[in-house]
Every structure is written in C-alpha cells, then in structure tokens.
Amino acid sequence: MKFSDSDKLACAQTVAAKAFFYSEPTKELKTMAYLVKGDLARIIDSAYGGEWLKVEFSKTKSVAGWLHASQAVVGAPDTCKAIN
Structure with missing residues (x-):
C-alpha cells in the first residue's frame, strides 16, 4: 500500500x-x-475497513502476517523512510 x-x-x-x-x-x-x-513494518494490505493490517517485516529474516490495528499505528511518510 502507498x-x-x-x-x-x-x-x-x-x-x-x-x-x-x-x-x-x-x-x-x-x-x-x-x-x-x-518496530516498523510495510503495510501490504488491509481488511475489514482497516481493522486488520497485513504487514511484512524484514530484519534478519522476512516475516509477513496480519496485525490487529489496535497494536500499531500507520506511520507518517517521514517515519516510514527507514524502510522505503
């Protein structure tokens, strides 16, 4: 997502x-x-009106899955530049 x-x-x-x-x-x-x-993770999809975020996290190994939106906030573009 962009x-x-x-x-x-x-x-x-x-x-x-x-x-x-x-x-x-x-x-x-x-x-x-x-x-x-x-931790910062790329948002690759969302579901149920943004209640769930599908994210990908890469550090030593890449992991993807769904996070409940109550566990994370969508970062501002400046926050996300570390992973872009």
Whole structure:
C-alpha cells in the first residue's frame, strides 16, 4: 500500500509491547511470531475497513502476517523512510 499522492510505501509502527501476527485477519488464528514496540513494518494490505493490517517485516529474516490495528499505528511518510 502507498500513501496517497506518493510513491512511498505505507508502514505500521507497533505500539504494543508485543504485537502478535495472525495467519488470517481473525483473532482465532494467532501465530507465535510478533513485533515489539517501535518496530516498523510495510503495510501490504488491509481488511475489514482497516481493522486488520497485513504487514511484512524484514530484519534478519522476512516475516509477513496480519496485525490487529489496535497494536500499531500507520506511520507518517517521514517515519516510514527507514524502510522505503
């Protein structure tokens, strides 16, 4: 996903101490993988009016999955430049 009128990819910054990934956009399918507070991940999709964000996180290994929007905020373009 990109910011409006921009070629920059949107990102999510986690606000929860542990923001768990879900294999699908439902709380019943929680995985063991998680991000920690402050991590930045690329938003690649959303579901249910933005209630769920599909993100990709890369550090030493790439991980993708769904985060509940209450666990992260959409970062401003300046925040996201670290991953763009």
